[in-house]
Amino acid sequence: MTRILLCFSLISSILLSVAATAQNKPANVKADTTHKLILTDTTHKAHIDSAHGAVLVHKDSSWYIPGGLRIGVDLSRIASAIYYPYRKEFTVVADARINSNLYVAFEGGYANTPYSDTNYTYKGNGMFVTLGVDYNFLKRQYVTEKNIFYGGFRYGFSHFNYAVPTYNIKNSYWGDNLSGSVPKTNVNAHWVELLVGLKVEVLKNFFMGWNIRERILINNVKTDNMTPLVIPGFGNGAKRAVFDVQYTVSYVIPFYRIKEHARPVEVKTKKIPKR
Amino acid sequence: MKSIYQILLTVFIFAGIAACENETKVCDQTLRNDYHIHFSRDSAGIIRDTIMPKVTAFALGRDSIYKSQPLKDLFFQLSPVADSSLFYLKVDSALVADTLKIRYQRQQHFISPGCGFGTYFNIDTVIATMHTINRVVINNKSVTSSNDTHLTLFFFNQ
Numbered sequence: 001m002t003r004i005l006l007c008f009s010l011i012s013s014i015l016l017s018v019a020a021t022a023q024n025k026p027a028n029v030k031a032d033t034t035h036k037l038i039l040t041d042t043t044h045k046a047h048i049d050s051a052h053g054a055v056l057v058h059k060d061s062s063w064y065i066p067g068g069l070r071i072g073v074d075l076s077r078i079a080s081a082i083y084y085p086y087r088k089e090f091t092v093v094a095d096a097r098i099n100s101n102l103y104v105a106f107e108g109g110y111a112n113t114p115y116s117d118t119n120y121t122y123k124g125n126g127m128f129v130t131l132g133v134d135y136n137f138l139k140r141q142y143v144t145e146k147n148i149f150y151g152g153f154r155y156g157f158s159h160f161n162y163a164v165p166t167y168n169i170k171n172s173y174w175g176d177n178l179s180g181s182v183p184k185t186n187v188n189a190h191w192v193e194l195l196v197g198l199k200v201e202v203l204k205n206f207f208m209g210w211n212i213r214e215r216i217l218i219n220n221v222k223t224d225n226m227t228p229l230v231i232p233g234f235g236n237g238a239k240r241a242v243f244d245v246q247y248t249v250s251y252v253i254p255f256y257r258i259k260e261h262a263r264p265v266e267v268k269t270k271k272i273p274k275r
Numbered sequence: 276m277k278s279i280y281q282i283l284l285t286v287f288i289f290a291g292i293a294a295c296e297n298e299t300k301v302c303d304q305t306l307r308n309d310y311h312i313h314f315s316r317d318s319a320g321i322i323r324d325t326i327m328p329k330v331t332a333f334a335l336g337r338d339s340i341y342k343s344q345p346l347k348d349l350f351f352q353l354s355p356v357a358d359s360s361l362f363y364l365k366v367d368s369a370l371v372a373d374t375l376k377i378r379y380q381r382q383q384h385f386i387s388p389g390c391g392f393g394t395y396f397n398i399d400t401v402i403a404t405m406h407t408i409n410r411v412v413i414n415n416k417s418v419t420s421s422n423d424t425h426l427t428l429f430f431f432n433q
Contacts, residue, residue, distance in 0.1 A: 164385075
């Protein structure tokens with residue numbers, strides 16, 4: 001029942017996030033007073049090539065688009081920690097715009113993995129970082145629009161340790177109970193991620209978003225007698241590839257702007273047939 | 276654009292449900308790695324599987340595993356705390372019993388988050404009395420699953 005409720009809450013939060021994407025109001029333009037739109041360069045008037053009938057926009061035409069550092073947290077880790085009590089993870093997400101559609105992205109966090117049942121106890125913790133880029137596929141409806149629908153790539157690295165203080169192996173026929181332990185082991189994990197998702201400005205500079213991602217582990221973290229339960233930032237330690245979701249809330253600190261130049265556009269005019 | 280959102284949403288919902296899997300709650304791999312013994316006869320070079328009519332087997336000093344039942348395969352649990360296990364095997368009430376000593380190395384192994392730990396065995400030697408057994412063939416030295424046949428016992432033709 002708990003599982004159903006958690007799944008339902010997760011899905012409903014996703015639905016709310018998607019519903020927010022419908023709010024493509026250009027009202028943000030009004031709200032965003034920090035970045036005023038600089039109009040195109042009017043000192044250089046576009047000239048008309050009368051020989052070919054084409055209108056060319058001058059190279060100097062440019063304006064500023066809002067940049068800034070967007071910092072947030074992954075809320076899906078809260079639901080994850082309730083449903084999987086042994087996965088206590090905190091993830092910070094950040095990205096910064098480097099041009100009109102490209103963002104450099106960073107994620108980092110800490111994970112603690114305490115687990116205990118009748119067969120064994122497990123202790124693990126570690127840190128992780130991911131670095132990569134996101135590319136926005138959403139066509140802007142106005143210059144200061146910050147909503148993005150993006151695809152991205154990440155490289156991830158985690159340094160963590162784990163130990164099994166006690167384990168028991170029961171044998172019903174021989175009536176023996178064998179106990180043992182696995183000493184503390186330090187491990188590095190490397191992986192790559194592909195992701196797709198949305199970030200929507202729901203309030204001024206305040207974003208909500210989700211993304212889905214596939215992670216592929218590059219190196220082997222298993223030993224002959226032990227597999228880590230969880231790789232911080234990656235997920236299940238027994239799998240080479242894992243699927244994951246993120247549900248993020250973030251705030252953009254708009255401390256810089258990016259100059260964007262107009263692309264020269266050639267406007268073809270109708271040819272007048274010669275008489 | 277609207278259809279893209281709908282497709283993504285559908286994928287996301289299914290993915291969210293699939294992601295709700297707690298791997299510590301289920302033991303999806305079998306913990307059984309019993310020593311699997313198969314019965315055969317060698318009739319002038321022709322090897323045939325055989326069913327022994329009244330098989331009784333147990334580890335010495337322990338309860339019966341099989342009691343006078345027709346079998347063509349045996350499954351023995353090896354002791355996880357000793358480096359050898361000794362079994363009594365009588366394949367027919369009218370025949371003399373044999374003993375089977377299996378010597379091995381043990382390795383504790385993490386099976387899965389749901390199953391916990393188990394013991395894998397690596398067989399060194401198998402020593403058998405030859406009252407009804409003609410010869411023994413070790414098929415697989417590594418005992419990690421009961422699905423593999425680890426030993427074949429060839430019985431004398433009667």
